[in-house]
Amino acid sequence: MNSRSYEPNPEQARVDQPELSGTATTSDVVEAAVVELPSMHSQVEVKVENPISNANAQQWGEKEDRLKLRLRLYRAALRGDWKDAETALRLDKSAGSLEVEEGGQRPLHIAALAKQTAFVCKLVECLNKEDLELSDKRGRTAFDFAAISGVVEMAKVMYEKNNALPTIRHVNKRSPIEFAAWMGNKKMVEYLHKITPLQNFEANECMSILVAIIKNGMYDIVLKILKADRSIVTSSNEDKIRALLALAEEPFSPYGTSQEWICENLARFVPYVPCFKTIYDSIEKQRQACQLVKKLLEPILISEDLEISNLDSLFHILSVAATIGNVEFLTLLIRSYPAIIRASDNNHNTIFHLAAIHRKGRVFNLIYDIGAVKDLLLFGVDTDCNNILHLTAKLAPSSKLNIVSGAALQMQRELLWFKEVEKNLRPSDVQQRNNDRKTPRELFTEEHEKLREVGEKWMKDTATSCMVVATLIATVAFAAAFTVPGGNKEETGTPIFLNNMWFTIFVTSNAVAMFSSITSILMFLSILTSRYGEEDFLYTLPAKLMVGLFTLFSSIVCMDLTFSATFFLVYKEEKQGILPKIIASLALLPITLYAMLNFRLWISLIHSTIWASRFMFRPGKHKLF
Numbered sequence: 001m002n003s004r005s006y007e008p009n010p011e012q013a014r015v016d017q018p019e020l021s022g023t024a025t026t027s028d029v030v031e032a033a034v035v036e037l038p039s040m041h042s043q044v045e046v047k048v049e050n051p052i053s054n055a056n057a058q059q060w061g062e063k064e065d066r067l068k069l070r071l072r073l074y075r076a077a078l079r080g081d082w083k084d085a086e087t088a089l090r091l092d093k094s095a096g097s098l099e100v101e102e103g104g105q106r107p108l109h110i111a112a113l114a115k116q117t118a119f120v121c122k123l124v125e126c127l128n129k130e131d132l133e134l135s136d137k138r139g140r141t142a143f144d145f146a147a148i149s150g151v152v153e154m155a156k157v158m159y160e161k162n163n164a165l166p167t168i169r170h171v172n173k174r175s176p177i178e179f180a181a182w183m184g185n186k187k188m189v190e191y192l193h194k195i196t197p198l199q200n201f202e203a204n205e206c207m208s209i210l211v212a213i214i215k216n217g218m219y220d221i222v223l224k225i226l227k228a229d230r231s232i233v234t235s236s237n238e239d240k241i242r243a244l245l246a247l248a249e250e251p252f253s254p255y256g257t258s259q260e261w262i263c264e265n266l267a268r269f270v271p272y273v274p275c276f277k278t279i280y281d282s283i284e285k286q287r288q289a290c291q292l293v294k295k296l297l298e299p300i301l302i303s304e305d306l307e308i309s310n311l312d313s314l315f316h317i318l319s320v321a322a323t324i325g326n327v328e329f330l331t332l333l334i335r336s337y338p339a340i341i342r343a344s345d346n347n348h349n350t351i352f353h354l355a356a357i358h359r360k361g362r363v364f365n366l367i368y369d370i371g372a373v374k375d376l377l378l379f380g381v382d383t384d385c386n387n388i389l390h391l392t393a394k395l396a397p398s399s400k401l402n403i404v405s406g407a408a409l410q411m412q413r414e415l416l417w418f419k420e421v422e423k424n425l426r427p428s429d430v431q432q433r434n435n436d437r438k439t440p441r442e443l444f445t446e447e448h449e450k451l452r453e454v455g456e457k458w459m460k461d462t463a464t465s466c467m468v469v470a471t472l473i474a475t476v477a478f479a480a481a482f483t484v485p486g487g488n489k490e491e492t493g494t495p496i497f498l499n500n501m502w503f504t505i506f507v508t509s510n511a512v513a514m515f516s517s518i519t520s521i522l523m524f525l526s527i528l529t530s531r532y533g534e535e536d537f538l539y540t541l542p543a544k545l546m547v548g549l550f551t552l553f554s555s556i557v558c559m560d561l562t563f564s565a566t567f568f569l570v571y572k573e574e575k576q577g578i579l580p581k582i583i584a585s586l587a588l589l590p591i592t593l594y595a596m597l598n599f600r601l602w603i604s605l606i607h608s609t610i611w612a613s614r615f616m617f618r619p620g621k622h623k624l625f
Contacts, residue, residue, distance in 0.1 A: 066098075074100040077107040080116035082123075089126060096123060097131045104136035112145035112154055120146070120154045124161050132162045139171035147176040147192060150185035159195055166196040173205055181212035189213060189221055199229060206232050207239040214246040219288035226295055240296045241313045247293055248321040252286035252328040286328060293332045315343040322351035325360040334366075341370065347382045349391075356392045356421055359400040359413075361616045367424065368618070378424055385434045392421045393444035395451065405600060408455035408545075409608045411448065411537040418444055419538070420617045445534065456532045459541055463524040466552055470520040473555045477514035480562060506565040513558035516551040523548030542609040549602065556594055560587035 069088055073095055076085035085107065088095050097106055108127065111119045120142075124132070135141050143165040146154040155176075158165055169175050177192040198206055206225075210232065213222050226232060300314075314333070318340060321329045330351065334341050344350045352374075355363035367374045381387050395401075396417075401410045418440075422430055431439055438446070523544050530536055530544075564584040 069095055070098055070100045073098065073107045074110060077110035077116065077119065077123075078114050080111065080114070080119040082119050085119070085123065096127050097134055099136075101136075103138070106134060106136075106142065108132070108142035109136060109140070109145050112142050112149055112151075115149050115151055115154075117151055117153050121157050124157050127161075129162045132158055132165060133168060135168075139169075141165065141168055141176075143168070144170065144174075144176050144179050147180040147185070147188055148183050150180065150183060150188045152187055152191050155188065155191060163195075166192060167200060169205070173202075173208075175201070175205065175209065178209045178212050181209065181216055181218070184216040186216075186218055186221070189218060193221060193225065198225065198232075203232070203239060207242055210243050211246045214243060214292070215250070217250065217285060219285055219292050222292055223288060223295075226292075238313075240300060241317065244293065244296050244314075245317050245320060247289060247296075248317045248326055248329050249324060251324060251326045252289045290328065290332060293329060294336075297333065297336050314340055315345070318343070318351055319345060319349075319354055322354040322360065322363050323358050325355075325358075325363055327360075327362040327366065330363060330366065341373070342377065344380070348380050349382060350377045350380070352377055353380075353382075353388050353391055356388055356417065357394070359396050359417060364420075365617060374424065379426070379429060381432075381434075384436075385432075387425070387429055387432055387434075387440070389418070389421050389425055389430060389440035390432075390434050390438075390443055392418050393440045393447060395447045401451075404608060405604045406455075407451055407458045408537055408541060409604055411451050411455040411534075412542055412608050413612065414444075414448060414451070415534065415538045416612055416616065448534070452532070452534060452537070455537060459527055459530075459532075459545065462545065463527040463548070466548060467521055467524040467528075470517045470524065470548075470552050470555065473552075473559050474514055474517040474521060477510050477517060477555075477559065477562070480510050481514065500569060502565045502569040506562055506569060509558040509561040509565060513555045513562060516558065517555035520548050520551040520555060523551065539609065539613070542605055546602075546605045546609060549598065549605070553594060553598075557591055560591055563587055 069092060072088050073085055076082070076088070077100070092098075096108070099105070100107055100110065105113075108120065108123055108131075111123060132143065133141060143155065143158050146158060166176055170179075175196065177189060177196050180188040180192055198209070201209075206229075210222055210225065213225075314337065318330065318333055321327075321333070341351070344353075349357075352364060352367050354360075367378070370377075378388050382391075396414060401413075404410050404413050422440075430441075433439055434443070527541060527544050527548070530541060532541075564587045567584050
């Protein structure tokens, strides 16, 4: 309580009176409580109090309790603690529909996203039908979160409570089935497809759903949707092109014809082997994708005169497929509309230019199926006067280079591409200069100089390391040849165990170990003394490295076999039982270890030197016409 004495001045009474405006604050109102009376000489004591409102205190307490209740429900929904949530619901029956997060999510949203199935099932029983339609600030219902989670049981419980949930769309018109499709939850998509009336959706909404399903490789579900509702196929060409673009962005199958035939038959007779089943599923997905492409292309190409906008869109799809190497899609599209193979982008690049830029061998091999048309397609130049050989001479994207391990093998793959494209051009095109006055070969040397230097260092480091091991084995094998186990006879000087089978194995394996290690040393020595020109990386250096590694492995195997033969020869008669066999079998350890550590390098060498040079560029199974 505050008090003060006040003696009014009649001359100042009018001036000192406070004025209250419509924008007065609380402090203004409190100060305005001091009023001035018209009495001239009397003193008036005015007392001003700031009482604490009991109503405000009660309201603040209720607000604090509500915040605690929300926090309690939020934690219970995350943990799936139904007992704690049930206690909160007893305190407030409407607590189940409270917003427990800043984004507007309610306990059912949180539990569905946290995959707390038992909690969701019990909470749904306590909610009204309308409570399940409540959304967060972004327009997502708890059913949307259940679709995102992929737990079908939660979606079933909610749908049984409210059948309208599958048709409630997000603020951006995204439906629950589209959410499930983008998350790649196939079982959830299959369930939602059964309960979602797509005929009630707009055409662009249906196509957005199809695109989401296509991008996650669920082609069988898309075919079911199109079979049930043909009107989606007859929608605008723009919508169908969206779906075709989604199909073009993912290769159908990475397996070849022989792999498909073998694995398909193996999967039929041995369906429980995981690897066969995976390959078979991939092959089946490819077939479904081909059917889907045909269904989507047919309405676009049904008329004789295609619109220019459609042709531009189709070539954009074609270029996307060529860039990622989707040769199956390209084949279907070109067969449906052969004239599109001659189309090019704004930089005058055809699909074969794009295949060379992005190093897509299967796409480039289609050039062998078009006859003399290839001469018209390959001789074009871009705005910088670069022909297709100039484009191939540029360094490949790092994602394509890293497919091959080792800088030397990467250099080899780049040379293989350059040589293959060069074979398909005229001599004048090989020597053609671009706007920078560079021939394709000069551009190749400039672009690949750093890669050549890294490849040289990689080759020398590998050869040096392996040469040390080969030299050690050669030294041991040479010494072992003159220090035979058991010693020699004094009369003749011949080995005591000369007629023993294990002695024969010892002599043979030791000789092979010595000669193979010496061969390996010579191979690695020739690598170290190479001039490391660009052409050397094509065959010479990889072949020398492959021979050197193979002979080194042979010397390691024979050295271990020499040790095992010596051990049996000396200790078998004295040490009976299983001990000699166990010790001798330990010789397999270094052999196995060496093979495992260098397996990927061997495969890369064989693949790049033998397979790629002979089989990477040749007519494939995808016949265009």
